[in-house]
Amino acid sequence: MAGMSGAARAYVACAVAGAGACALPALRPAAGTPWGTVALLAVLYVLCELPSRCPLLGRVSGRVVPIGAGSFFPVLLAAALLLPPAAAALVAVPGALLARVEQRSGGLRRAWRAAELALAASAASSTAALCGGPSALAASDFPFVMVPGSMSALTFCLVMGALDGGIRATAERVSLRTAWRGLLSGSLGPYAVHGLAGLMMAVLWGSPYGPCAALFVLLPMYVSCWVFAQYHREQGAHRSTIRALVQAVDIKDAYTRGHSERVGRASAMIARELGMPDDRLEMLRFAGILHDVGKLGVPTRVLRKDGPLTPEERRVIELHPEYGHEMVRGIGFLGEARSAILHHHERLDGSGYPYGLAGSQIPEFARVVAVADAFDAMTSTRSYSRARPVSTAVEELKRCAGTHFDPRMVRALVRALDRHGWQADVTADEPSAAPPPPREAPAAPSSGAAAARSAGDGRGVG
Template sequence: EVFRALAPHALAAPRFPVLLLPAAAAAATFCAVLAALDGGVLVAAERHPPRTAWRGLLTRSLGPHLVHGLAGLMMAVLWRSAYGPPAALLVLLPMCLSAWVFDRYHRERAAHQATIRALVQAVDIKDRYTRGHSERVGRASVMIARELGMPDDRTEVLRFAGILHDVGKLGVPTRLLRKDGPLTPEERRVIELHPEYGHEIVRGIGFLGEARAAILHHHERLDGRGYPYGLSGHQIPEFARVVAVADAFDAMTSTRSYRRARPVPA
């Protein structure tokens, strides 16, 4: 409709429809090269498994780059039309709107990251023995997710779950978290409330999605002897099972107040 209103002479030119095919081919080629390079970086620098490194990269970038390529072609056609450069500048309006939406998305993402960092720092300050534990569990959860072939959007939420799995310790008395030696049964029962405290803390944070269930259930056990609800097997959410494995591994390989770290091979 924009072409019909602003550039009837350009539409009538026989060369314009012919230009659509090479313009689309150029945009698709650019997307393919970009996806190949992105996947190579993920494999080489971030140790992604090759079978999943390129998954979804091409399809995610194809749409935006085809739209931008079409916008560039529209600007070129309008520029060469009888209406000249002023008509071509109208293409910039939707492009500016697109840039604004993109900027808002990244600002929102940065706000999410800041919220998570603040919560993790609060836990680390309160429980000095597990400082850095949350970040390590987040990284280990991502490694497991990649081996399972989870899509990137779920992997990102799972990372949040791993990082925030112990946020409920903010509701546990500091003297219990820093106690040297074993806990009494009463003290252990208080500690075991931290998944429910954590779920209450993050319940209103919408972007966490499935991560909230992982925070609540990461101490359930497959045999049903875990807490807080004694779920078993596949009753336990998938995210909670992944975080439980990552949490247990990091706990066993870290020095705590009540025991020394076990070697990784063991």
């Protein structure tokens, strides 16, 4: 939290004060707080939270202020059902204060996390009490006990989302609407699962079998949390691999800086319009991002040459799809994306390269990336060519549909642009850097096919 604004620090201070006010009634001698239950649940939360550190919720705010990427919440939701609000607020405090902190300002981060969880647990307990939770639990009254359990989990979710959005708004200086966007929809499912486990814990806790039986609920939840954490770590490694490859291409060929990311974005837009499932959509985005990775195998002097290419140099650059495919062939998680890297310069009429495939011989992913690649090349401003308006680029793609590009992919891109628009960023024009040497700009295309050939680096071979 080093460097946080005064408003963000004040926000944390208010949260801590609010949490203290919620927990204070439990400390009064006449409160009748069940300290044995509080202590046991607090110890359970410490034991579950410290080693797990699982990114189960994956909230957007997890990278701003909270200590870790997620939390193990069934214990807290069980506490909300078993304890009065003030006592429930105390259960999360030891776990939050003892958690490992990798960033600086550990004390402030721990205080924020403890306050956030205490406020959410207290609010969830109050909601459960209003819905008749204690009496329903005491009578093991199914299915009516689901009502306080569900409402308690929903309240916990809403309070956590509101607090997370508030700290993000103050820490990152964004609007509340931006800070809260996606928080509720992205966390309802995970909180519902945690809430169900918490309800099962609470029911078993009050049963003749006692707290020991409740512990059996934690085991499958803990295992699933660990598995999910492994999955997220694997996904993070995938993204790091792709980011490293793209950065290497950008460093070698500054004229395409940002191009790969935009092609990935346009490819995902097309995939969404085509109704592809999320896993294929993500893989297609990877294909768009990595489509030019083979340029790492092209001599730098050829990539950065001023003026037109010789036929021999053009043949060298036209090898980049094969180079790229060879580079990523051993990266198993890329799946279909590898075929797009190899074939994204094939044309529907068979005039493309490297193998001159035609029609349905060209893989679907490659046909999508080809359209996204050409579109971004035409709408990007570079050091040697001006960007064409989106409408002009769309018309060029339509002219090429059926010869160079798959008409279905072109129509999908047009629909996506109508829905979402397009932000064409400037590439290879860093304001702080010295301007590159002049380069011969390509002539303005006189036909759709000519415009399509301008995809990539503006010289027909990108």
